[in-house]
Amino acid sequence: MMTIQQLQNGSDIRGIAITTEEWQANLTQIEANRIAQGVFAWFKTKGLAHNDTVKIAIGHDSRLSATELKTGIIEGFLNEKVEIVDVQLATTPAMFMATQFEEIGADIGIMITASHLPFYYNGIKLFTKNGGAEHDDIEEILTIAATKEVSVGTEGSVEKQDLIPLYAADLVAKIQAKTEEEKPLTGFHLIVDAGNGAGGFFATQVLETLGADTTGSQFLDPDGSFPNHMPNPDNKEAMESIQAAVLKEQADMGIIFDTDVDRAAVVDATGQVINRNNLIAVLATMVLEENPGSTIVTNSPTSSHLKDFIExxxxxxxxxxxxxxxxxxxxxxxxxxxxxxxxxxxxxxxAAFKENYFLDDGAYVIAKILMLLPKLRSQGQTIGDLIGQLKQPVEAQEVRFRILADDDRAEGQRVIDALSEFVKMTPGMTEDPETDEGIRVNVHDEFGSGWFLLRLSLHEPLLVLQVENDEAVKNHQVFSALEKFFIEQKELNADKLTAVIQAK
Structure with a gap:
């Protein structure tokens, strides 16, 4: 039977909130009540309370289970001396800003969301005035929650207050200050795709306020069944949807958010998709102009061409x-x-900027791009022109291996170590020493010109193999060579690698 501690997902809490034919709910009003008690006890032990009464802001995205979880959280907190502000539909970055805005002044911000996951999932993200919760914080909170019984208190109070208008107005003010114009987006046709998540406000309360035409914006209304596509800027179907809208409307740019608006991507006027490495390149261009010679931190699976571009x-x-x-x-x-x-x-x-509390905020990412649009137009450029010198790989593929061993983390690391020895014995493969995660290998000679990375999945019992090449069909030769290694790993399911090789 699953324990409440198993709801930990890195520095978040996530679980099944709606029972389906395949899944049994394990994050319900009951667990939410106990988690709220754990949050309050953790908060007190950290010495973060500045007053006798703790002020807590609670918001949620469009998920169908949001009201049930919010009810459980509120009931759990009402055991204590608290003031609860129910801000209703919100975004994850806005919930952190609820601890910064004087109009809210929350000590704790609680966001009910499971980002881009299917409709039956939900979760909880936690903020204090100092920033987001860490892995160890969530572990402590859930350990405390495991000792609690469901309890409905009457100590605190609950009121409703709008947060999104405050958050939107803050973004507008920052864009106006940077551009030194009241309506810097006048004459721009910009489309928003909110994927029926919480980001629909951006079209009306930010873009239109700044003078933009948002005709053709789509899926702005909150709907937790996500009837059109998953709200995920890293999803092929979602990006194709906003790309088609931009081209159909002949818009200057398309903007897409994930469910809780902590991630975003764009499509330029030509239909060029700017997410993943392309988005990193755009933002790198901006910050390096503002901070010459500075450093940019990314995760490990970025293209080798991105490193060259940044340098x-x-x-x-x-x-x-x-x-x-x-x-x-x-x-x-x-x-x-x-x-x-x-x-x-x-x-x-x-994406998180130092100038913005190192908060991963998709709306702020777009705000940074919007600040640049008037300047680009005056120079006859689009946002896509900023990455004209970023070379794109000819081939890019990913294969995931399910780890069958009981101790999947240990087995995965054993495979990574063994692959290092295999690479040393294989001409045309050279291990890249600048790697903090898994093993990254540069390939050359008979394998073309490219690289591959093998790493443990962050949350699932999987090894993830990513392969890129600048020469057509050479990925197949890389996969074929690696097959000799992977078929010897008896605790891995290599069926997907076999399928890729046979698909040639």
């Missing part, structure tokens, strides 16, 4: 562990070491 701009890339908290914390640590690091970003789209 061409005079910057430095540090490839670090996957997980948005990992890249953010690495950037924070580098700044403490007096290494100027203004940006931390994952290929998934999580």
């Amino acid at each position: 061409l701009l005079g910057g430095r890339q540090v490839r670090y562990l996957c997980g948005y908290r990992n890249v953010i914390n690495k950037a924070i640590d580098l700044n403490k070491e007096n290494v100027e690091t203004p940006l931390a970003i994952e290929t998934s789209g999580h």
Whole structure:
């Protein structure tokens, strides 16, 4: 039977909130009640309370189970002396800003979301005035929650207050200040795809306020069944949807958010998709112009061409562990070491700027791009022109191996270590020493010109193999060579590798 501690997902809490034919709910109003009690006890032990009464802001995205979980959380908190502010539909970055805005002044921000996961999932993200919760914080909270019984208290109070208008107005003010114009987007046709998540406000409360035409924007209304496509800027179907809308409407740019708006991507006027490595390149261009010679932290599965691109701009890339908290914390640590690091970003789209509390905020990412649009137009350029010198791989593929061993982490690391020995014995393969996660290998000669990375999945019992090449059909030769290694790994399911090789 699953324990409440198993709801931990890195620095978040996630579980099944709606029972389906395949899944049994394990994050319900009951667990939410106990988790709220754990949050309050953790908060008190950390000495973060500034007053006798703790003020807690609670918001949620469009998920169908949000009201049930919110009810459980509120009931759990009402055992204590608290003031609860129900901000209703919100975004994850806005819930952190609820601890910063004087109008809310929350000590704790609680966001109910499971990002881009299917409708039956939900989860909880936690903020204090100092930033987001860490892995150890969530572990402590759930350990405490495991000792609690469901309890409905009457100590605290609950009121409703709008948060999104405050958050939107803050973004508008920042864009106006940077551009020195009240309506800097006048004459721009910009389309928003919110994927029926919480980001629909951006079209009306930000873009239109700044003068933009948002005709053709789509899926702005919240709907937790996600009837059109998954709200995920890292998803092929989602990106094709916004790409088609931009081309149909002949818009200047398309903007897409994930469910809780902590990630975003764009499509330029030509239909060029700007996510993953392309988005990192765009943001790197901006921050390196503002902070020449600085460092940018990314996760490990970025293209080798991105490293070349950043260095061409005079910057430095540090490839670090996957997980948005990992890249953010690495950037924070580098700044403490007096290494100027203004940006931390994952290929998934999580991007955090030093100037913005190192908060992974998709709306702020778009705000930064919007600040640049008037200047680009005056120069006859689009946002896509910024990455004209970023070379694109000819082939890019990914294969996932399910780890069959009981101790999947140990077995996965054993396979990675064994692959290192295999690479040493294989001409045309050279291990890249600049790797903090898994094993990254540069390939050459008979294998073309490219690289591959094998790493443990962050949350699942999987090994992830990513292969890129600048020469057509050479990925097949890389996969064929690696098959000799992987078929010897008896605790891995290599069926998907076999399928890729046979698909040629």
